[in-house]
Amino acid sequence: MWIYEKKLQYPVKIATPNPRLAGIIISALGGPDGELAASMRYLNQRYTMPDGRVVATLTDVGSEELGHMEMVASIIYQLTKNLSDDEIRAGGFDKYYVDHGTGIYPASASGVPFNAMAIASKSDALASIHEDLAAEQKARAMYDNILRLSDDPDVNDAIKFLRQREVVHFQRFGEAMRILQGD
Amino acid sequence: MNNNQNNTSNMTEGELFEEIRALSFVKTELELYLDTHPDCAVALDYYRQTVAALKKYTEEYESKYSPICASGAGSDGKWSWINMPWPWQYGRGEVNTREGER
Numbered sequence: 001m002w003i004y005e006k007k008l009q010y011p012v013k014i015a016t017p018n019p020r021l022a023g024i025i026i027s028a029l030g031g032p033d034g035e036l037a038a039s040m041r042y043l044n045q046r047y048t049m050p051d052g053r054v055v056a057t058l059t060d061v062g063s064e065e066l067g068h069m070e071m072v073a074s075i076i077y078q079l080t081k082n083l084s085d086d087e088i089r090a091g092g093f094d095k096y097y098v099d100h101g102t103g104i105y106p107a108s109a110s111g112v113p114f115n116a117m118a119i120a121s122k123s124d125a126l127a128s129i130h131e132d133l134a135a136e137q138k139a140r141a142m143y144d145n146i147l148r149l150s151d152d153p154d155v156n157d158a159i160k161f162l163r164q165r166e167v168v169h170f171q172r173f174g175e176a177m178r179i180l181q182g183d
Numbered sequence: 184m185n186n187n188q189n190n191t192s193n194m195t196e197g198e199l200f201e202e203i204r205a206l207s208f209v210k211t212e213l214e215l216y217l218d219t220h221p222d223c224a225v226a227l228d229y230y231r232q233t234v235a236a237l238k239k240y241t242e243e244y245e246s247k248y249s250p251i252c253a254s255g256a257g258s259d260g261k262w263s264w265i266n267m268p269w270p271w272q273y274g275r276g277e278v279n280t281r282e283g284e285r
Binding site: 003004005006007008009010011012013014053056057060061064070073074077078168169172175176179 | 200203204207208211212214215216218219220221249250251252253264269270271273284285
């Protein structure tokens with residue numbers, strides 16, 4: 001069971017709409033290393049984990065990732081607020097817009113709808129935790145790429161927070177792996 | 184966190200909201216840490232203090248302003264859970280109404 005809190009984990013307040021940037025950051029929601037994949041990966045892997053410490057880690061990290069989905073969706077919402085037709089065309093946002101308008105839809109920046117093949121879940125505990133360690137690194141690298149492509153300080157502030165959380169989650173999953181190995 | 188934690192009366196709505204956001208983050212971070220370090224007494228003590236402070240601040244915020252969880256709504260006879268703004272509602276054409284919020 002989950003309880004909704006009416007606040008973002010970290011503030012998202014973007015002063016300047018930028019549909020081009022929204023079309024890139026959509027990958028952080030629905031791309032292969034995005035937050036939807038992250039939350040579904042961990043929350044589905046929990047059930048067959050043999051150690052309570054690892055179940056708790058997957059539960060709590062997976063829940064935090066749901067909050068990160070909300071942060072990324074908020075970034076996209078604010079970047080595409082009240083766009084003019086010219087802004088939609090000039091920003092290259094037209095290919096997304098034709099199917100979804102400015103609605104939030106989990107897809108990669110290249111336009112591939114969210115694909116559950118981006119996640120893995122096995123009852124082999126070590127295989128799953130190795131998957132998770134790689135996933136956190138890939139998400140961190142994705143956020144690095146976004147920071148290279150974005151020059152909006154409001155966006156980058158929130159993206160830097162999300163990037164830092166990937167580093168912390170990687171640390172916790174490393175500890176979870178050592179727990180499973182009996183160290 | 185604000186150093187003057189016991190005096191919330193002179194905080195604006197936004198400042199109180201940011202205290203809650205900060206305490207919530209500390210709570211999340213400690214939960215993750217305790218999941219893999221369940222025997223760490225220092226972290227456990229910090230966690231209990233954080234939860235107590237978060238409860239106090241949240242109750243004050245919800246009684247003065249608006250619900251953060253649905254269960255915080257209704258004490259004034261109104262279902263204020265439906266009220267704007269929702270957390271993403273900032274940006275062009277929308278106004279941040281909470282003075283002092285980040």
